[in-house]
Amino acid sequence: MALGLTLKALADPTRRDIIKLLKEKDMTAGEIADCFTISKPSISHHLSILKQAGLIIDERQGQNIYYSLNTSVMEELIRWLMNVTRKEGGSADERNPD
């Protein structure tokens, strides 16, 4: 069911924008919030969903909480998509990872 969490998290445009920001560099919750017009609590909510999906990692440093990207979950999604996309053939290992 991890795939469902990942896809739901990525299905929101604000959350995709957050991910694009974090691709460039790690950022605090406040820095991320400053890039958007919606409220800090809303951003916090989005961060929580991304974190729950395993797409980002948080680490407190003093008063700040730094967020960074965790690409392994996206790599898993890529594998699922490639499997669905693939036209038959390939080793047994490659088949039905889901």
Next chain:
Amino acid sequence: MALGLTLKALADPTRRDIIKLLKEKDMTAGEIADCFTISKPSISHHLSILKQAGLIIDERQGQNIYYSLNTSVMEELIRWLMNVTRKEGGSADERNPD
């Protein structure tokens, strides 16, 4: 914004199951519905969302409507994910496809 439609469509477990079915072979709406416990209209609704996202294609053959997978949209999503996942470097073409 096509990406949003794709991800929303894939975020539902029933719709992912439909995609897995269609990976194996093309099927009519009825055949697809028979694989699930939810009502035909609900399946029809899911098919409509998948179609709107460009993930599947429909073609009427007499009384039946056959559905088949369209992988190009998923390939686009794979590219987006690989771009977000990638650790810098690469040609200008490869950067920011979104």
Next chain:
DNA sequence: TGGATATTTAGATAGTTATCTAACTATCTA
């Protein structure tokens, strides 16, 4: 310890979505 800053949690609300039953449309066939 007390005030300031950073962030999250709580509670409310408006909009979206998945599901159902009933009714409709399209096609085939006798």
Next chain:
DNA sequence: TAGATAGTTAGATAACTATCTAAATATCCA
């Protein structure tokens, strides 16, 4: 053309989600 079969559309409803403001928690520093 009438009946049967395949599928969709309409309308209702319950559950979920994104957003907001207000309040709570955590950390730093003087």
